[in-house]
Amino acid sequence: MTEQVADARIPTPRGGQGEPTLASLDPRDDTVLAEYPVAGKGEVAAAVDRARAAAHWWDVQGFRGRRQWLLEFKSVIASRAGELAAVVSAETGKPADDALLEVMLAVEHLDWAAKHAQKVLRRRTVPSGLVSANQASSVGYRPLGVVGVIGPWNYPVYTPMGSIAYALAAGNAVVFKPSELTPGVGVWLADAWQAMAPMQPVLQTVVGRGETGTALCRAGVDKIAFTGSTATAKKVMAVCAETLTPMVAECGGKDAMLVDADADIDAAADFAAFGGLGNGGQTCAGVERVYVAEPVYQRFLDAVAERAAALRPGGGPTASYGPMTMGRQVQIVRDHVRDALAGGARAVVGGLDSVHERYVDPVVLAEVPEDSTAMTEETFGPTLAVNKVVDLDEGVRRANASRYGLGASVFTADKDRGRAVAERLHAGAVTINSVLGFAGVPALPFGGVGDSGFGRIHGADGLREFSTVKSVTVQRFPAPLNLLTMTRKPRDMKVSAWMLKTRHGRR
Template sequence: MTVQHSPERTTAPTPSDGEVHAAVARARDAALWWGALDFTDRKGWLLEFRSRIARTSASLIDTVREETGKPKDDALLEVMLAVEHLTWAAKNARRVLRERSVHPGLVSINHAASVRYQPMGVVGVIGPWNYPVYTPMGSLAYAMAAGNAVVFKPSELTPRTGTWLADAWASLAAPHQVLQTVTGDGRVGEALCRSGVDKLAFTGSTATAKKVMAVCAETLTPIVVEGGGKDALLVDATADLEAAATFAAFGAMGNAGQTCAGVERIYVVEEVADRFVDILTSRVRDLRVGDADDAQYGRMTLPKQVDIVRDQVEDALARGGRAVVGGLESVRAPYVDPIVLLDVPEDSSAVAEETFGPTVVVNRVRDLDEGIERANASKYGLGASVFTASKAAAERAADRLRVGVVTVNSVLGFAAVGALPFGGVGDSGFGRIHGADGLREFSRVKSVTKQRFAAPLGLVTMTRKRRDVAVARLLLTKVYGR
């Protein structure tokens, strides 16, 4: 395996609380202009933003690579996915968020009723380091398409990537700063939470999410959270094992395993387990790890993740699990070579806790239903994959898995589909980004009724007539009591 030294960490200035509040104040002014534009005008600006990113993507890709250590091809894929979501949000905001009429019902037949989706104002976004373009774009693009200005705090590990995005917007010479970036550590994130933003979107660990929620609770600032994951991949007896193992290798090892919805647990039906493990080990044993141009994944971006991987592997082995690829010797900071563990107890930290590294546990189950039960036993519930040749089994798994997204006969299939909402349950968070639900997540819902003619029954008055009350009683029993 090819290994080279990791590049130097990048740094960026840390603004004071006052500077963060000033950025939000500027965003407030920008939101007045941006929110007053019609959908067509905002679409034009956002598509120009997309074009700017695409035309100058080479420098963005280099920046992502330098800050995260991921291979250039992986950075390219990330930028492509981000641009896809920016495009979807821009082109679909009008259809999703335009005012729509609703039926008023029998009692309010004299009213016209409608639902409006209005911009919230200023949205704060706190982004992660593992996918510093794609993941925050799921909030940036949809919040902006909904008519909001955004103040974005990237991870302190990827500040230049976040600044690059704000600079790309600024290069369009828009009359207001609809997108700004503030860089720094958790203190800057805390200041953003307290800055008076109208909503906050957070992506990161579950532990940090709880701290962010506590700060936002002080001012009842609403929040959408994408937390951690411990995603399971299920392999049925009827599955195409070659495809399942190939996808499992990518889901577990891609981006050095630093993927919220990556594969960390595999439950394979007993009768095909040996064959599946043989194929999987052949797929991951010789992966190239390092910073060379032909590396298949790079270093661990967050240094402490190396210790987490080591601790979980130690626990798994001490509890009776066994390594069929790699082992403790694979942990060589800042890199971790591929690790495949078998027969690990379900209460081991390697099974129960998020790993965020290039290691995966493979455990045997008697059938697909047991695999679903074990997958659902986790406190996390972000995503899951199921491999089976049975349409009925796939539907059963998709229905029963307690997660926000299910991929059948693939992994991460949702990632490039702009129309699909993304988010989790349990310790994986709440709320949704992407798709129509993502646009509505960053909108304020307003219900409107307009009286068209006098009510047939005068019930909303302090001088009700006995006849009207009698008719209302008759309607209640004869119409609704059927």
């Protein structure tokens, strides 16, 4: 796949001289890739005003019209996937193949949202019930108007597209504020839309740091879709609360994997390495904690250690994964490893010496204290904490002893037991005998519980997340019992009282 990725074509910044700018840096060596004008309060407000006007045009297109536009947008992204993937790779440092896979998944979600919006959101009839039999009842979904999307840096196309695609398909205009670490990706997407519809800014990007995100929350948007840390989500919520602006929040995770005594150990170890170490461990729904049944604990530990030891981070085409995209994350990884080792954990692969200035070599820890920050806080680095449990029941108890609840996985030969365990796990998405399986299924809603956030993107629930519900009744004929009047007849009340007792008073 590597040969399909073109050289990075960083979008050309626009703006006048003297404006504050934001530099996009390659995290592999801090090379300046481009500088973009920072959108202040005025620029953000102007973007929202333009989006408000474009939203009226977008609404008039109807489901069929929006589908055609979005499928054309999908085709543009797919045909230029190598170009976009190169920008992703340059700004995040991730290998080219990983960047291209991310674009592929984003395109799949855009395709699904465009093709299913009408079926999910169109007006449909609902039963009116006996008491209101004279009413024809229906429920439908209308666009909110303008949605502000605040995206992350670890998957700068796939993750925000989970909000952008579904918000657009639901009939909204979108103003996208990408992470300050990956502004070029956001500008690329907006430019791709503008090339299609230059007079209708249904999708715009505003570049900046936290202040730009705050301005977007205060600019009169109808909803905010946020992806990022739990701490930042709380700050965004506080700003949104000033104007009762609703939001959907996809925050961090401390995702647990459970391995049963009858599991395929080789497969479980492969998935643990992928979910915990792939993308440098910078995957919110990957794997950070592993609970393994005692009979197979050592076999699993040996298998995952072998796979981890073979991985090599770096900036070249053969690297297993890239650098820490956000520089300050390195210290967090170092602190978590140090805390685990100080508490008595055993380093099976790597250790403190694995944490370098930009890159972190794979780290596998065993017998990690459950109160260690390596088990309680999101590490977001290429580390795996592997602990022994008696059985899956103990694994579930430990997995659920966390304030996070985003993703989880269960490995067992008994799929019925796997499904039963999945129901007991406090997580928004669970995979059985794989990890991150839900990421490539657009029909599945995605989101967390607890400190991992609230609301859902993807799937039918994701389309409804960016819609407002409108209920309509049409009186077909006068009610036999006329109760909606200030001059009710005693006979109507007597019959109503009898119906209440007859229909609902019997045990």
